[in-house]
Amino acid sequence: MTTANSSASFEDLAPDPESREGKALLRKAIGASAIGNATEWYDYGVYAATTTYLTQAFFPGHLGTIGTMLGFAISFVLRPLGGMIWGPIGDRIGRKSVLAITIILISLATALIGVLPTYAVAGVWAPILLIALRVIQGFSTGGEYGGAATFMAEYAPDRKRGRFGSFLEFGTLAGFSAGTAFVLLLEVLLSDEQMQTWGWRIPFLIALPMGLIGLYLRSQMEDTPVFQELEQDNEITGTAWTRFKDLLSNYWRPILIMFGMVIALNVVNYTLLAYQPTYLKSTIGLSESSGSTVVLIGQLVMMVMIPFFGAWSDSTGRKPMWWGSLIGLFVLSLPLYWLMGQGFAWAIVGFVILGLLYIPQLSTISATFPAMFPTQVRYAGFAISYNVATAAFGGTAPLVNDAVVDSTGWNLFPAVYMMGACAIGMVALVFLKETAGCSIRGTEIPERTEDLEVSEGAGVLSGRR
Numbered sequence: 145m146t147t148a149n150s151s152a153s154f155e156d157l158a159p160d161p162e163s164r165e166g167k168a169l170l171r172k173a174i175g176a177s178a179i180g181n182a183t184e185w186y187d188y189g190v191y192a193a194t195t196t197y198l199t200q201a202f203f204p205g206h207l208g209t210i211g212t213m214l215g216f217a218i219s220f221v222l223r224p225l226g227g228m229i230w231g232p233i234g235d236r237i238g239r240k241s242v243l244a245i246t247i248i249l250i251s252l253a254t255a256l257i258g259v260l261p262t263y264a265v266a267g268v269w270a271p272i273l274l275i276a277l278r279v280i281q282g283f284s285t286g287g288e289y290g291g292a293a294t295f296m297a298e299y300a301p302d303r304k305r306g307r308f309g310s311f312l313e314f315g316t317l318a319g320f321s322a323g324t325a326f327v328l329l330l331e332v333l334l335s336d337e338q339m340q341t342w343g344w345r346i347p348f349l350i351a352l353p354m355g356l357i358g359l360y361l362r363s364q365m366e367d368t369p370v371f372q373e374l375e376q377d378n379e380i381t382g383t384a385w386t387r388f389k390d391l392l393s394n395y396w397r398p399i400l401i402m403f404g405m406v407i408a409l410n411v412v413n414y415t416l417l418a419y420q421p422t423y424l425k426s427t428i429g430l431s432e433s434s435g436s437t438v439v440l441i442g443q444l445v446m447m448v449m450i451p452f453f454g455a456w457s458d459s460t461g462r463k464p465m466w467w468g469s470l471i472g473l474f475v476l477s478l479p480l481y482w483l484m485g486q487g488f489a490w491a492i493v494g495f496v497i498l499g500l501l502y503i504p505q506l507s508t509i510s511a512t513f514p515a516m517f518p519t520q521v522r523y524a525g526f527a528i529s530y531n532v533a534t535a536a537f538g539g540t541a542p543l544v545n546d547a548v549v550d551s552t553g554w555n556l557f558p559a560v561y562m563m564g565a566c567a568i569g570m571v572a573l574v575f576l577k578e579t580a581g582c583s584i585r586g587t588e589i590p591e592r593t594e595d596l597e598v599s600e601g602a603g604v605l606s607g608r609r
Contacts, residue, residue, distance in 0.1 A: 157369035161301045170308060173299040176365050177292045178315030179358035180247040183351060184285055185316045187254040189323025190347040191216060192418045193436045197344035201262040202271045209422065210550075211271065213543040216418065218275050219282035220531075220539025226286020227531035231524030232384035232391075234287065238367040238375075239295045239523060242287055244359055249284035251355020253277045258348030282535075290527030297514035298368035298522075303458060303581045309510030310454020314447055316506070320417055321443040323347060324436050331433050370585050374519050379587055391521040391528070398516040398589065401572050402529040405512075408470060408569025409505050410538025412562050416498060417443070419542035419558065426546075427555045428485050438488070442495040446503055453507035461580040462512045465504035466573050472501040474566040481559035515579035515590045522584075537565065 159173070160166035191198070195212050203211030234242040257277050263270040293312055300308035326347045334343040366372070374380050391399075421435035430438070457465045476497070484494035517525035545558045582592040 157366075157372055159299065159301075159369075161304060170299065172361070172365060173296060174308060174311045176243075176358075176361040177296040177299075177312050178318075179354070179361055180243060180250070180288050180292050180315075181312055182315040182319030182322070183247060183251050183254075183354045183358055184281075184288055185319035186323040186354060187250070187281065187319075187348075187351060188216075188418055189320035190254075190327060190351075191323075192421055192439075193324045193327035193432070194344045194347070195422055196432050197340055198274075200340055201344070202260075202274050204263055209546060210543070213422075213546050215271070215274055215278055217540050217543040219278035219285070220535040222279050222283040223286040223531040223535045223539070224528065226283040227290060227524070227527030228286075228388065230287020231290055231527030232387040234291050234294070234523035234527075235387040235521055236380065236382075236384040238371055239291050239298070240362060240365060240367045242523075243291045243295060244362050246284045246288040246291065247355050247358040247362065250281055250288060251351045251358070253280040253284070254351035255349050255355075258345040282539075286531045287527060290530055291523055293510040294514045294523045294526055295368055296510050297584060298370035298519075300511075302583050304455075305515070305584075306457035306462070306508055306511040306580065307451065307455040310450045310507040312510045313454075313506045314450050317443050317447045317450065321440055321447065324440045324443070326350070328433055328436055328440065370519050373585060374587070380520060387521055387524055391517075391524050395517060395521055395525055395589070397575075399525065399529045401575050402513055402516055402526075403533045404572025405466070405569050405576070406530050406533035407537045408565045408572075409509070410534045411541050411565035412473060412502050413506070414538045414541040415545060415558050415562055416495070416502065419545050420495065422542070422546060423549070423558060424484070424491055426549065428487065428491065430488060430491070434488060438491045438495050441492055442499040445496050446499045446506070449500065449503050450507045453503050454511070457504075457508045457511060458580060461578050462508050463573065463576060463578050465508050466512075466569070466576075469501055469504035470566045470570050470573065473498070474563050474570075476501065477559035477562045477566075478556060481556050485555060511580070512576075515582070515584050516576075518587050518589055519585065520587055 159169040161170060195209065198215070199209055199212045202215070203209075230242050230246065254277075257274060260273050260277075261270055266273070293309070296309050296312050297305055327344075330343050330346060331339060371380075417439065420439050421432065424430040424435035424438055425432060453465065480494040480498050484491040513526050513530065514522055541561070545561060548557045548561075549555060577589075578592060579590050580592070582590050584590045
């Protein structure tokens, strides 16, 4: 529980984006938030880029790539449970403490994959141990991402939440790209035999020092000004179980809205970022490294554009960004997937366009989702809504896509799958309240001033601090 600065006002705690000290504090908050996300997605990038080697090491025989995709999907099974446990704890004792634990668990589990025995050495225990570590990663991630997004949103100035929050997703792509690029570099430096026997292990081991760096950065930060304000006002009462019951009893509407939006967000996310190298290899015969190169180029373009789209959402609003992304993906997914099937160069073009269509969603996650809940249930609300939807639809997307394409030979299925998810997202988006520029302090659901005035004029009780 936060004890530092116990008598300071919110104005004293919150960083001033115009001052030198405030800018430095915001940079620290960005780094502390993004490093955990980068570590988490570094693992996903490495796992996706080493699919062939992991299949040979842990799933020889009839399971093949499906076994490896199952290893990817299984890490999502415990994400909802992780969100249900870590989220309420983070709402009770603070964001910082939980984030320190989750980043260590994620990095340690990732590093241990690099020292696992193979199926040839340990038999069935090899894939069992791999899946067990993926479960630990999933359980930890259930608290990591929601906490990091909440941490960043509560540190960012209200009118620049899109801009600063976008750097959390910059960390997502940076981690994924770093994992993919590192595997590609090793494939250049090492022979095929060396990669198959021991080279694939090296990228997983790098996760441990990344986690230690993240732990250090987070240990240098105080908890968020928004959380400290409520704690000083004795608004954070009861237990973590109290926070959980409060969320489910009183905030089911934003839970459902966010659930629908996350279906769209993460079906697209995991199809494009995690499944794409496997898809390109199986459909147009690209090598493992060529498929990874296509994804890496697209990710680098997306990284460049993320801060611009995040800042753009501060002026235009979150909903217009999401509408543009969802409609664009719904209309263009099929022709762009057809284009990617025409060869390596066209695959790059198609993937980059899909990535740019996706960016308006990705760049505004940290600005949009935390603002859907009040402070006392924000961590839990984000973590539970996000992770249940992700486990059910996002994390399983590579497995579903691979299974359908493999069994039917319908290479355009991933595009149709994304279109269906975007349709669900559009339905949910209709009910989303615009929160660009509004305060997220206090114990009421954030709402913009003009929306609040309309609600009060209609006789609806609404009170945001």
